[in-house]
Amino acid sequence: MKPEDSALLRYAVNKINEDIRGGSFSSQDEDATGNALLLAMDEAIGLSDELAPDDYNWFLSEMDSRRRVRKKMMAKVRRTHLRRWGRGLLLFDDALTTAEVLNGAVQDAIGKWVLENEPAINRDSLLGVQGILGGKALKCLLLLSLHSRACSISNEIRLLAEHGFPEAVRARTRSLHELGVITLALSALGQLDTSVSDRYGAWTLAEARKEARAIAAQGGTPDALDEQEAELERRAAAAWGSDFFRQNGWAAPLFPGRRPPVPFSDIEQLVNMEHMRGFYMAGNDAIHAGPSALMNRLRLRNGSVFPTVSEVQHQTVRHFLAVAIIALSDLGATVCRVAASITGDFDLLTGIKLVCDAEDRAVSEFKNDGMRA
Secondary structure, eight states, X not given: OOGGGOHHHHHHHHHHHHHHHTTSSOTTOHHHHHHHHHHHHHHHHHTHHHHOHHHHHHHHHHHHHHHHHHHHHHHHHHHHHHHHHHHHHHHHHHHHHHHHHHHHHHHHHHHHHHHHTHHHHHHOBGGGOTTSBOHHHHHHHHHHHHHHHHHHHXXXXXXXXXXXXXHHHHHHHHHHHHHHHHHHHHTTTOTTOOHHHHHHHHTHHHHXXXXXXXXXXXXXXXXXXXXXXXXXXXXXXXXXXGGGGSTTGGGGGGSTTOOSOOOHHHHHHHTTOGGGHHHHHHHHHXXXXXXXXXXXXXXXXXXXXXXXXXXXXXXXXXXXXXHHHHHHHHHHHHHHHHHHHHHOOGGGGHHHHHHHHHHHHHHHHHHTTTTOO
């Protein structure tokens, strides 16, 4: 179509000409003309069902057709994955179920320990700030929360894989890896040590500062800290210095003699998780809008240059679901060991065997390439 044949453009140009004749601005004023054209085109778009009814109805017809096509395509992708990975997905479900049972057992053990030691825990406030939990109780709750979130993310990964969203699988596996690194870091100095976990619990202050700066930079007014938070911030700065508020300042005890910032990759290496960096970087590409990640989506099939819905990508399912199960299993075992050491409930460690057995069965299925004919 030639520009002059466009009903929308014709409406916008006529409107601008009327404004010029009315003296709103001069045709010689290019900036004013350009801005007026943009506004007039927006108005024309809002009236497109009247100005260009044939085009408008074409879109409606194509939408009806596309609804049917995408439903069939997504069902086909799911069937394809189930044919090859159905058994692996069932074993993945078993591993998830085992992890969730372990999470409940850890929660019960922590709850019983809290009830039995409530007076001591009440005195164990973070940096002496009343009403803010610290010490071993805080460490237990942090680890339980990390494991709970890992279970939730693993459920997402499983559903995303079955329904054919490989980029989302990689992105959420990246998140799962981060949780695993942090879980190991909190106990890198010992299962009963709380120096790192106390700092991690208080690092919400650093996150609040970052958020406040972002709001202020946009001309907004950040919410003020409440009395407890303000006192905790004051004591944290006094105890750990202003460097605590820099990148991953909570991890400083892991690197004696070194001041923050602490790159995540250094924490990853310290806890011996650097072998997972390739998967982590693949997850980065899936999250960010880098040009290489964009062009790697080139498919040239199903009538599209780039996919807009689900797709079959067996290698992502094979590798990243195995990685997710390993990460979830290792994270659960770490949390279980720490909880058992703190609470004294060492029979809790029985759950580790069940988690590891479920991991072995699921990972073996994905390594063996599923039910490939």
